[in-house]
Amino acid sequence: MRWDFDQDGPLIPEGLRAVDLGDLPNDPATPQENRSLITSTTASILKAEAVPLLLGGDDSVPIPFFAGFERFGPVTILQIDAHLAWRGERDGLKHTSSGTMRRASEMPWVARIIRVGQRGIGGSRERDLADAQAWGVTLFSAATVRRHGVQPVIDLISPGSQCIVTLDCDGLDPTVIPAVLIPQPGGLAYLDIVELLLALRSGRGSLVLISWNWCRIRMYEA
Numbered sequence: 001m002r003w004d005f006d007q008d009g010p011l012i013p014e015g016l017r018a019v020d021l022g023d024l025p026n027d028p029a030t031p032q033e034n035r036s037l038i039t040s041t042t043a044s045i046l047k048a049e050a051v052p053l054l055l056g057g058d059d060s061v062p063i064p065f066f067a068g069f070e071r072f073g074p075v076t077i078l079q080i081d082a083h084l085a086w087r088g089e090r091d092g093l094k095h096t097s098s099g100t101m102r103r104a105s106e107m108p109w110v111a112r113i114i115r116v117g118q119r120g121i122g123g124s125r126e127r128d129l130a131d132a133q134a135w136g137v138t139l140f141s142a143a144t145v146r147r148h149g150v151q152p153v154i155d156l157i158s159p160g161s162q163c164i165v166t167l168d169c170d171g172l173d174p175t176v177i178p179a180v181l182i183p184q185p186g187g188l189a190y191l192d193i194v195e196l197l198l199a200l201r202s203g204r205g206s207l208v209l210i211s212w213n214w215c216r217i218r219m220y221e222a
């Protein structure tokens with residue numbers, strides 16, 4: 001058994017088992033089929049009362065992942081990202097990495113959205129920010145986290161709520177993960193993420209799920 005110093009415990013606690021389902025088929029006929037496959041796979045894992053962990057893709061991949069929770073809500077989404085991702089559409093397309101959280105906000109089973117790590121121009125337009133705030137999104141910019149740590153974020157998550165954690169790698173500082181599409185200095189530290197996840201595991205969220213998006217790998221919508 002491997003000891004994990006971040007958790008101050010075993011890497012995988014007793015009674016839990018990690019199962020690798022492998023890659024989903026990566027040659028769907030259409031982007032819509034690709035999204036449907038992510039949604040149906042997520043829903044079937046939840047139906048089996050397991051915790052889905054999605055790795056890979058760009059930051060549009062969480063949209064069909066969130067869609068898989070339709071019959072398993074209400075959920076709180078904790079998103080760590082340098083960007084606001086609240087664009088209505090980009091180049092006429094709705095399911096892009098620029099609109100991830102706006103799409104999430106349109107899902108009735110998403111009760112709350114908490115965002116952490118925004119910085120720089122964050123890919124955001126002023127009206128997108130106004131829309132996000134009007135919806136009720138709570139934002140903790142990277143500068144706010146640097147000033148106050150992650151405890152104010154943890155305090156906002158109701159104990160026992162179902163929480164989806166979605167981690168866009170560009171939310172972390174590029175000295176931690178440089179292989180993202182648009183590296184931007186000033187991001188969260190590795191241990192900020194560890195602290196957030198451990199707080200959720202210890203009873204704040206009854207369900208912790210991570211979609212870990214390597215922004216370097218693009219998933220295009222036709």
Ligand SMILES: [Mn+2]
Nearest residue numbers: 082083168170
């Ligand atoms: Mn991002």
